Amino acid sequence: MLKLFSCGYHTIHHEGIVRNRPNGSGNYTFVFFNSRAEVKLHENTTIVQKNTFIFFQPQTPHYYRELESPFINDWFHCNGYDFHKFLLNINFPLDTLIDASDPLLISRCIMELQNSYRLDGTLREHIIDCDLRSFFMKLSDLRERTAPHQLNRYYIQFTELRNDLYRYSHKKLSVKELALQLNLSKSYFQHIYKELFGCSVMTDIINARLEHARYLLDHSALSVTQIANSCGYENDTHFMRQFKKFVGVSPRKYRFRSET
The missing domain is CATH 2.60.120.280 (Regulatory protein AraC)
Structure with missing residues (x-):
């Protein structure tokens, strides 16, 4: 001990x-x-x-x-x-x-x-x-x-931004808008993000949205369309395709998986 x-x-x-x-x-x-x-x-x-x-x-x-x-x-x-x-x-x-x-x-x-x-x-x-x-x-x-020593100065700012991506997954923000928040070009922002966290910012945006979607499917009675809107998707078709691609099943099958 x-x-x-x-x-x-x-x-x-x-x-x-x-x-x-x-x-x-x-x-x-x-x-x-x-x-x-x-x-x-x-x-x-x-x-x-x-x-x-x-x-x-x-x-x-x-x-x-x-x-x-x-x-x-x-x-x-x-x-x-x-x-x-x-x-x-x-x-x-x-x-x-x-x-x-x-x-x-x-x-x-x-x-x-x-x-x-x-x-x-x-x-x-x-x-x-x-x-x-x-x-x-x-x-x-x-x-x-x-990441390399020269990128350490960005760590706190990027960590806070990453936390916000998961905290506010319903917000519809583009990579360009995120880069502007830190006064960086889109390409350099993406480079730093990948170096710091080992994944692209788009991967985190998708993970954040789908993580929240799974929570709503498990703990709410909202429809698939309502959940898609709550997770920042412009339409439920895009949401359903992305959900099935990354989760492996459709939102509906995910919601009723325990009944099968």
Whole structure:
């Protein structure tokens, strides 16, 4: 079981900060820099920009200090049986400075970790174990799917746009209109989208519409024509053809599948 020893979300150091650990901290230490800092690791000194994280091993000598005031960071100390094996299995980088492609995810997860740490219940330790494993797996998965470094600056904007595609699947938006929202050309917008998410924006638009259509077929009495309109289709014929192509059956057969 993974254990959390201490945790800080959006910790503000008004007087600055110096962490000098020539023998390591004695446990695994995660630091997410929300401010510029100087980091010394393996005898190398690096100027670190905000939205950078690192996960130190227990015996790794390290030093860091603020380069701006106030200095803000998220951090936690943890350990556990077979922790190193777990990290190797998910290919998580250790003692390496990493640019965060989704800084909001990291801060949000550490805020939840801090909330779990303050819990007082019989399942507290199990919740923390699950939270820690989930956190590292999300970061590892995100690194594997992250586009080239030069596209990282688009990640948050595109993620929000992608979430909106699924949240508002009834809206009739063209790829050109979506590109204009981010002040990008249609072709470059499509290129970035594919690099970031591994699929085209049209694939996501279709998936979002059909996902909502399946929900309405399962949980409403709306007609197929009404559902087509609710999912952004101009006519029910196009909707039915696309539904059958991607789902494998017609909307009507999908709705009454449990009766056959």
